[in-house]
Amino acid sequence: MIRKVRSLYLKYREVIDYLFFGVLTTFVNIVIFFIFDTLLQTPYLFANGLSIIGAILFAFFTNKKYVFKSETVSKREAFREFYLFVGFRLTSGIFDMLSMYILVDFLAIDTNVSKIITQFIVVVVNYVFSKVFIFKQEEGEND
Template sequence: MSTLKRLYQKNEEIINYLVFGGLTTLVNVVVFFVFNSLLDVQYLIANAISIVLSILFAFFTNKKYVFKSETITTQAWLKEFLLFCSFRLVSAGFDMLSMWILVGGLELDSNLAKLATQFIVVVLNYFFSKWFIFK
């Protein structure tokens, strides 16, 4: 077995999280950019829209590809979804507060502020997903 394949198998969950976390971040940032910069939607509203869409994207990709969580009943699926959304709302609160401080208070460019907040959000979301949701 190749060294690269062994390395992937040993760290599959983290690698997959980084890949799909990166894609989730991309969804979040691109949707924010489109609404805020192209459609001229106020930055906090654009941020809320981007968060909601990225949460939905993240739930399905994390469930299937990262944590490989299988739920047999609708009730179990709903519990996982509600837990996921609940914890993501914690990181969304951080995201919204950070944007308000960075853009509204410090007057940073909204797109740069959005990128800056995403680094901490990704770490928070991995921790919440790993230890509280898809266990």
């Protein structure tokens, strides 16, 4: 039984790790949003912007090291990964901001509930961006 579980984990490790760290990133995002929006009563779009920035930084380092196991040999290559990651995450961040605006201002849904709804879609979009464009591996790497 343990071998079977281990075998399944190894086969789907990247997706499982991405989901695990995606949950943590989403948690970081929601907690930062809650602190600024609810506890500090910062305007919700500003709180959302801060939570996106915090989540992007957390996600970059965890995705690079633990999910995609990307080892860059030069500063230029590391910078390339970082700016691509941030660029694509800012793209999904725009979706996040627009979704929040629509859910809160037009549909009158609570800010914290809106944040949680938005995060489900953002996680999927971010996985595709990371896998296809940022931390792509050459065939045969990390097998």
